[in-house]
Amino acid sequence: MSAKTSNAEFFERACRVLPGGVSSPVRAYRAVGGTPRIIARGEGAEVIDAEGRRYLDFVGSWGPLIGGHAPEEVVEAVCQAARRGSSFGAPCLAEVELAERVVEFYPGIEQVRFVSSGTEATMSAIRLARGATGRDLIVKFSGCYHGHADHLLVAAGSGLVTFGEPASAGVPRAFAELTRVLPLDDLQAVQELFEKEGQSIAAVILEPVPANNGLLVPAPGYLEGLRELTSRHGALLIFDEVITGFRVAPGGVAQRSGVTPDLVTFGKVIGGGLPVGAFAGPRRLMRHLAPDGPVYQAGTLSGNPLAMSAGLAALDLMAASNGWRQLEETGRQLDARLGPALAEAPFPITLVRLGSIFWLALGAESAPRSAEAIPERAADLFRPLFTGLLERGIMIAPSAYEVGFLSLAHRDEHFERLASATAEIFAAWPGTQPG
Numbered sequence: 281m282s283a284k285t286s287n288a289e290f291f292e293r294a295c296r297v298l299p300g301g302v303s304s305p306v307r308a309y310r311a312v313g314g315t316p317r318i319i320a321r322g323e324g325a326e327v328i329d330a331e332g333r334r335y336l337d338f339v340g341s342w343g344p345l346i347g348g349h350a351p352e353e354v355v356e357a358v359c360q361a362a363r364r365g366s367s368f369g370a371p372c373l374a375e376v377e378l379a380e381r382v383v384e385f386y387p388g389i390e391q392v393r394f395v396s397s398g399t400e401a402t403m404s405a406i407r408l409a410r411g412a413t414g415r416d417l418i419v420k421f422s423g424c425y426h427g428h429a430d431h432l433l434v435a436a437g438s439g440l441v442t443f444g445e446p447a448s449a450g451v452p453r454a455f456a457e458l459t460r461v462l463p464l465d466d467l468q469a470v471q472e473l474f475e476k477e478g479q480s481i482a483a484v485i486l487e488p489v490p491a492n493n494g495l496l497v498p499a500p501g502y503l504e505g506l507r508e509l510t511s512r513h514g515a516l517l518i519f520d521e522v523i524t525g526f527r528v529a530p531g532g533v534a535q536r537s538g539v540t541p542d543l544v545t546f547g548k549v550i551g552g553g554l555p556v557g558a559f560a561g562p563r564r565l566m567r568h569l570a571p572d573g574p575v576y577q578a579g580t581l582s583g584n585p586l587a588m589s590a591g592l593a594a595l596d597l598m599a600a601s602n603g604w605r606q607l608e609e610t611g612r613q614l615d616a617r618l619g620p621a622l623a624e625a626p627f628p629i630t631l632v633r634l635g636s637i638f639w640l641a642l643g644a645e646s647a648p649r650s651a652e653a654i655p656e657r658a659a660d661l662f663r664p665l666f667t668g669l670l671e672r673g674i675m676i677a678p679s680a681y682e683v684g685f686l687s688l689a690h691r692d693e694h695f696e697r698l699a700s701a702t703a704e705i706f707a708a709w710p711g712t713q714p715g
């Protein structure tokens with residue numbers, strides 16, 4: 281690598297050989313403009329770009345890096361595992377150990393199937409739910425993201441039709457029609473759908489605290505209501521805890537809320553920064569999976585020893601350092617520093633936070649509970665804030681709808697920097713008078 285190569289030059293090269301210059305679309309900065317930084321390395325709470333510039337990082341690789349960048353314990357575990365061989369295509373020690381940890385941490389589950397991404401986890405959990413119930417319909421909510429599998433890349437239909445519309449080109453309408461899409465924060469809508477089609481509904485899937493379209497903390501009683509409705513109609517409740525699992529508590533939102541799903545999906549934190557996903561449930565459901573049962577699912581690199589070792593090391597680091605309690609405290613420090621700066625903003629902002637996940641609801645007087653409740657001007661308000669922070673060496677995810685992540689490496693001094701940068705940006709806000 282030449283020391284003089286700039287982010288822009290690298291990105292130009294990237295665009296020649298990668299569609300949009302990226303391997304995942306949100307990285308392309310289309311919502312905010314400008315050139316994505318090409319990241320050379322990460323250290324603790326910081327990333328360093330191709331030009332050698334350091335940024336305080338609140339992206340955290342979009343969720344996995346609960347221990348910060350390159351924590352010694354995880355690096356060491358991965359190096360040791362690599363020396364023992366990177367893949368066997370046979371059961372390995374680390375996958376059993378990680379599965380045992382997952383079963384110990386998460387309420388109501390007895391068995392785990394490992395995959396290599398969150399998308400695979402939700403896709404396979406849906407197949408299992410259909411296979412176990414013998415039903416075809418899936419219910420999801422607008423404002424939840426479950427990866428890019430065909431049946432889940434579905435948006436709410438318009439008008440009176442309850443079946444979904446493909447949310448991407450290439451998703452057959454016939455697939456989308458098996459997915460019902462409802463608004464969040466509306467138990468009545470779920471109840472009405474169950475009254476009409478309850479016999480055919482295999483599962484209701486949701487992020488129990490949606491964190492892919494803002495951070496939409498549900499009203500008290502909402503998850504309990506879904507639990508009750510699904511049980512009554514013989515449908516499964518699937519919690520997609522790909523973001524929240526092992527982050528908001530060892531047992532995820534299930535532990536925090538006391539509501540136990542039938543199946544749960546994991547990703548992000550469970551891989552310690554390597555590609556891992558998983559889905560899990562009680563034996564009575566997991567026994568439907570091949571080779572025990574007729575629901576087929578497989579993966580060449582599933583349960584990969586490197587990835588399993590990274591996940592184990594990350595979870596052990598969290599457990600050994602009382603990481604969940606530390607992150608609660610770290611989150612309160614963020615509130616205390618950022619709160620006063622946000623109060624000076626030339627428009628309303630609500631800081632929404634659950635443990636180490638936070639979101640700035642721009643233009644909102646209170647925390648939105650559904651996608652529809654997010655102010656439309658949020659995206660416009662976001663751009664100058666994002667750019668201003670980036671110019672000041674602070675990196676947040678490049679969209680108004682993405683959350684920020686705290687890690688064990690974040691400290692009060694980082695929030696002080698974030699707060700003073702934010703205050704500066706608001707003081708010079710486009711269209712406002714100084715003073």
Ligand SMILES: *Cc1c(COP(=O)(O)O)cnc(C)c1O
Binds near residue numbers: 396398
């Ligand atoms: C990230 C995410 C996924 C998809 O995981 P990938 O590893 O990106 O495929 C699924 N569900 C939720 C809730 C996620 O946040």
